Amino acid sequence: MESLRKILPHKTGSTPAVLFASAVAVTALFLFPKFVQNTYVLHIMILIFLNILMGSSWNILGGYTGQYSVGHAAYFGVGAYTTLMLMQVRHIPPWYGVWAGMAAALVVAIIIGATCFRLRGPYFVLASIAVTEILRVVALNLKDVTNGAEGILATELPVLSIHGTVITNFFSKVPFYYAGLVFVLLIIVVTWIVQRSKLGYYFQAIREDQDAASSLGINITFFKNTALAISAVFTSLAGSLYGMYVGFIDPPTVLGLELSVQIVLICIIGGIGTISGPVVGATVLVPLSEALRSNLITEELIKSGFVNAGSRTGVFLTENLAHAHVLIYGILVVIVILFMPEGIVGFMKKLFAIKKKESA
């Protein structure tokens, strides 16, 4: 045990108990579809996985390296468009298209990095938004290539088979569930490796103080671009999975500012610069926004007898709560940011630290 603790980085606090708990959680998640066949539940799970993947990818650039890109929809959109266009036009199966999408995102990242990393702080944020808006407008107007505002409809995914054995035909949600889960595990492992390597130290040094970092021999431009490259490639993966899963993409949904903000919010709510942050953030935000959108809250209130369906309050809630979901979502986000400035994970850590002190 002692030697294990020595190998593991002390800062992650990866005690054997945490490792064991994660192993149990992962096993449970792998067995989950065997017991739950409810498509709506699976749908929510897939959305959560997608959001964790997006959030964790952003986290490498925003959380560890401190470069708050509010234009990550660029890489998401490039991934989604590349994969779906290759599939619809060239009939290349998406599991090859995904790689092309990642390569395309990498190219876009290198171009954006070369231009935007000349700027620091809020100026970088604005530039990242601007560049992504340019991409959105281009996708909207290049009608011959991207189908413009009509978007791309993926009619049917090809059957995935190896040596004639059919693995899946993508008819149900289960293959997407497993794809999402594997990608989530992949990004968590990547983040973990980054965090406990030289890269992680350099990324964090750049986040804390760029001038100090360069005075210690860190080539800040190179390492910022490295962080962006890793971040962009996995965001693109999320985009491709989204495109395959939903089967329809258009510029506002996959290249819009709303998506960019959503990606950042996952991390801010969960906790920036931690492995668990985006996981917690996505797990909280996705069900919350779904519940608000489909007005599950009113239904539950009526079911549990708190509110009478026929009463004025009941009617008011039924009619209006769903429309106000963006408003309520926004208010909740503001509340979390006000009272938990370090996200849910940071808040919990503080809480436990206080409890430990009290008991000590």
Add this chain to the structure above:
Amino acid sequence: MAMLEIKNVSRFFGGLAANSNISFSLEEGTIMGLIGPNGAGKTTLFNCITGYYAPSRGDILFRGQRMNGLRPDKICKLGMARTWQIVRPLAKMSVLDNVMVGALLRTNSLNTARELAREQLKVVRLDSKATSLAGGLPIGERKKLEMARVLATQPSLLLLDEVMGGLSPTESEEIIQLVLNIKKSGITQMVIEHQMRAIMRISNRIVVLSSGEKLAEGTPQEVANNRAVIDAYLGEFRA
């Protein structure tokens, strides 16, 4: 050959000459003191030497190699490292991690870097604070952390920008001993300092800047008795 040669270096900000036509050279294994009243251009000169500003005119030679226009990280890699007058701890990282960032310049292995960092922390006597967050340290320990971190990059020339500023006499004395020990280990140093007693003790030679120009250069004794230097610090004597 001199370790560092400054040849007619000038740096302008618009019409203001923060450094004008400064020349001197620094021998290996010695300590050069850099003094002067506020606004004399000492930190600007440091910034020019370490690549944060490009000199408007003149040359900076490190071991005979021209440094003008090189990036700060390249210069650090070549063995010339600096501290900051206003300390810049990597606040949300632990003290040990701060020093490790410096140590990682010469190694890719975290374990090697960690060992190196522990050693450096012992040298500056900060090893008891290894796990604390750097942002929570008091000023005296922050200055020591800066030194440990920069020493971990294994420089051959060290530029210290007011490492004793704001410290108590006891803390200053500790830093003086540290600077002398660093000298013993063979590292050449250039030190900006306002505490005259300290700078007189540690320097082999002293360069005095005033209003961006070099006012005097010589041994501490020579500089202390230089009429122009006394005038610059105390104002001209009118009897």
